[in-house]
Amino acid sequence: MAVNVGITFLALAVPTALPVFLVKILGLPTWSPGATLALNAILVAVSAPIVMSAISGRRRRNVLMASQACVIVTLAVLMLVHLLPAGAAVALVLIAVLPLAACEVMQGAVVPAVVTESATPLTLGRYTSAYQVTFSIADIICPAVS
Helix, strand or coil: CHHHHHHHHHHHHHHHHHHHHHHHHHCCCCCCCHHHHHHHHHHEEEHHHHHHHHCCCCCCCCHHHHHHHHHHHHHHHHHHHCCCHHHHHHHHHHHHHHHHHHHHHHHHHHHHHHHHHHCCCHHHHHHHHHHHHHHHHHHHHHHCCC
């Protein structure tokens, strides 16, 4: 559950912390978070078949590590944004969404499968409930800390 809370915080950082980071910290235009979040949603939808095909047959542990590598790439790119003028910074932010979308697709496919396969028939309800509780915990805490 603790690992999933961390994964959930990362997923919630995009809609909660990224807009604050882009506008308040970097001083980018107020439309940049909306464009970034819209592009991310489109990329998740469009890339899902491609990413799912790429991870098919792979070990779930490796897929989860790859998804976290995508997060690291995204965060590394975002750390460089402050070095650029506003126009280039917005372009780089939009590029940084690419690995983030891949991460979302990978995690969305693998994490629920890991949860359900880890449970026995008698504990499946508890496992899936605990998995869902982690989202609720992150939903409550993440906006408060961003």
